[in-house]
Amino acid sequence: GENVEQHPSTLSVQEGDSAVIKCTYSDSASNYFPWYKQELGKRPQLIIDIRSNVGEKKDQRIAVTLNKTAKHFSLHITETQPEDSAVYFCAASNYWGNDMRFGAGTRLTVKP
Amino acid sequence: DTAVSQTPKYLVTQMGNDKSIKCEQNLGHDTMYWYKQDSKKFLKIMFSYNNKELIINETVPNRFSPKSPDKAHLNLHINSLELGDSAVYFCASSQVRAPGNEQFFGPGTRLTVL
Numbered sequence: 001g002e003n004v005e006q007h008p009s010t011l012s013v014q015e016g017d018s019a020v021i022k023c024t025y026s027d028s029a030s031n032y033f034p035w036y037k038q039e040l041g042k043r044p045q046l047i048i049d050i051r052s053n054v055g056e057k058k059d060q061r062i063a064v065t066l067n068k069t070a071k072h073f074s075l076h077i078t079e080t081q082p083e084d085s086a087v088y089f090c091a092a093s094n095y096w097g098n099d100m101r102f103g104a105g106t107r108l109t110v111k112p
Numbered sequence: 113d114t115a116v117s118q119t120p121k122y123l124v125t126q127m128g129n130d131k132s133i134k135c136e137q138n139l140g141h142d143t144m145y146w147y148k149q150d151s152k153k154f155l156k157i158m159f160s161y162n163n164k165e166l167i168i169n170e171t172v173p174n175r176f177s178p179k180s181p182d183k184a185h186l187n188l189h190i191n192s193l194e195l196g197d198s199a200v201y202f203c204a205s206s207q208v209r210a211p212g213n214e215q216f217f218g219p220g221t222r223l224t225v226l
Contacts (some may be wrong), residue, residue, distance in 0.1 A: 029194030034214065041219040043202065044155065087153055097206060098143050099168060103154040 004092050006103025013080050014111055023090035024072045030034040030092040033066060033073050034100070038087045047081045047088075048075070080110045115139050118203050118218040125193055128226055133188045133221045135203030143167075144186035145215065146178060147202040155202070162208065190223075193207050198225045 003026040008069065013019050025033075034049035044054040049066045050057045057064050061080075077084055087107050093100040118135045125131055137144060159178045160168035166178065175191045190197060201220040207208040 032213070038153075044220050045217070046214045049214070089155060096208040097215065098145075098160055098162065098208045100145075100157060100215060102157075105155070106155045107153075 002030055002092055002099070002101040004090060004101050004103045006090050006106060008106060009104065010107045010109075012109045012111065015044055015080060015082060017080055019080050019084070021075045021076045021088055021090070021108070022072060022094075023074070023103050024070075024086065025092040025101075027092070028071065029094065031058075031095040032093045032097045033064070034091050034097075035062075035064060035075050036089045036091065036095070036102075038089065040086070040109075042088060077108075081109075082110050082112050084108060085110045114219075116203060116205055116216050116218040118201075118221050120221060121219060122222050122224075124224045124226065127146050127193055129193050130189070130191045131193060131223070132190070133201055133203075133223075135186050135188070135201075135218055137205040137216070137218075138186055139205055139207075139216060141205040141207045141216075142183060142184075143206050143208045144180065144187065145204040145206075146188050147204060147217075149200040149202060149220070151199070159186075159188075166174060191225075193225045197224055 006023045031052045036044035037047045038044040042081040063076045086107045091100045119134045143162045161180045164180045177189045180186045200220045202217040206213045206215040
């Protein structure tokens with residue numbers, strides 16, 4: 001089955017700096033790679049996703065890159081703000097997105 | 113009008129009891145899920161139901177049984193509760209007939225077994 005590893009487990013940055021979170025996956029059949037943000041006491045919510053036929057996707061301050069050959073993908077957050085503080089989860093799934101395996105999460109703290 | 117709702121939000125019970133958590137989605141999705149999030153925040157899939165049919169059943173003890181009366185509901189029944197069952201349980205739903213399938217999560221149910 002799919003195994004997703006996520007690093008680092010905690011990340012602290014100064015407001016305005018960039019943050020990068022990296023994930024690797026094991027199943028070459030995985031096709032869909034979403035990123036979820038979970039604020040304290042809240043539900044996980046999708047912030048960006050990417051499919052295996054795309055190498056990079058950007059949405060304002062967040063971007064995701066995918067290297068299918070190396071089986072790794074990364075989340076990049078630029079110009080971080082205190083409200084970016086949360087736990088971020090990467091995930092990998094099949095084409096239909098119904099067999100999602102999550103990484104262990106990264107607790108991001110943005111210091112004002 | 114909440115997309116995915118769960119009840120109760122908090123559940124405190126004694127070891128050995130049987131309890132249920134209810135989940136409803138009003139998004140018209142065809143697939144629903146149950147996840148367990150433990151104290152270390154690790155999020156793990158337990159069950160996946162598509163059109164009332166179980167399609168994924170991870171290595172979950174058979175004390176846990178999902179029940180789907182219709183496409184919009186997926187309830188979780190837990191028998192003979194144990195201390196290790198304490199966690200936050202999230203219900204989610206998605207549409208898997210086409211690609212691009214965000215899973216929408218419910219607010220979670222925090223289960224505490226004493």
